[in-house]
Amino acid sequence: MTVADKDLVYVVTGASRGLGLEFVTQLLHKGHLVVAAARNPKKSSGLESLASKYGSALTLVTLDVSDADSIKAAAQSISEAHPNGIDVLINNAGILGSFVRSSEHDAGELKDILITNVVGPLLVTQHLLPLIRKGTKKQIVNISSTMGSVSGALKYLKEGLNPMSKMQLGYRASKSALNMETAALALDLHDEGITIISICPGWVATDMGSSSAAAMKIAGPGLDAPTSIAGMLKVVEGLTLEQTGTFYNYQGNVVPY
Ligand code: NDP
Numbered sequence: 102m103t104v105a106d107k108d109l110v111y112v113v114t115g116a117s118r119g120l121g122l123e124f125v126t127q128l129l130h131k132g133h134l135v136v137a138a139a140r141n142p143k144k145s146s147g148l149e150s151l152a153s154k155y156g157s158a159l160t161l162v163t164l165d166v167s168d169a170d171s172i173k174a175a176a177q178s179i180s181e182a183h184p185n186g187i188d189v190l191i192n193n194a195g196i197l198g199s200f201v202r203s204s205e206h207d208a209g210e211l212k213d214i215l216i217t218n219v220v221g222p223l224l225v226t227q228h229l230l231p232l233i234r235k236g237t238k239k240q241i242v243n244i245s246s247t248m249g250s251v252s253g254a255l256k257y258l259k260e261g262l263n264p265m266s267k268m269q270l271g272y273r274a275s276k277s278a279l280n281m282e283t284a285a286l287a288l289d290l291h292d293e294g295i296t297i298i299s300i301c302p303g304w305v306a307t308d309m310g311s312s313s314a315a316a317m318k319i320a321g322p323g324l325d326a327p328t329s330i331a332g333m334l335k336v337v338e339g340l341t342l343e344q345t346g347t348f349y350n351y352q353g354n355v356v357p358y
Pocket of ligand 1: 121140141217244246303308
């Protein structure tokens, strides 16, 4: 990392715990300025302890990605904290939904998942675009999932169905839509020099990752958050505009949409 890179400003949504909190932890450790956006930042013991350790390098902002007014207010706070722009937006906040057969998925829950996992990242991106345009890196990272890969899902028909392959319609649809959001914005924003990717963290031991194992009564994820985040940050740090619109995993391999 060059000296100049240390002054980069990252914004991370869903920063209270899990992968979001680990993004904030590693970015601060690398010397960056970080905006940690969370529904209740004061209720996150992890964020509170990072705030006392890193002082003004960390800005805590209240942000509920399912609430348009909250997104607008958060964007205003971020522009006051960083009027010269932000470099990288990481749309990390997300929800999983309940474990039911896809054919029995509740329609109301589907709407809630789409609002948080698809509409939320779009609104956050739209409200922060003026600051991203002012930044040096001009990068947007959508935290997606291989569960959103249509080609990946259909492989189960050839390679063998399992209980999990029959579930998670809402989550799959939301991450698939998020991937198309990545592609559509990549096309629209390319000429402004803005890079946007989707990336899958792998199956990681967080509240979300471990809940899948508990629901399916199978062994938990073998991947920890520090390893996943270190991998994703390596991908992000090496990003160029030529890579815009691509779907990666945390190891830097391209994932088919
Ligand atoms: P967790 O459930 O551990 O954490 C989810 C985070 O998202 C929390 O900080 C939560 O905040 C926040 N969040 C949820 N809804 C909202 C909202 N409306 N507004 C703001 N923040 C919200 O999940 P992970 O850390 O594991 O997941 C992070 C991302 O990684 C998600 O997008 C997920 O889909 C993706 N992912 C995770 C995988 C895994 O195996 N863990 C695999 C593939 C993708 P709060 O504390 O307020 O609830």
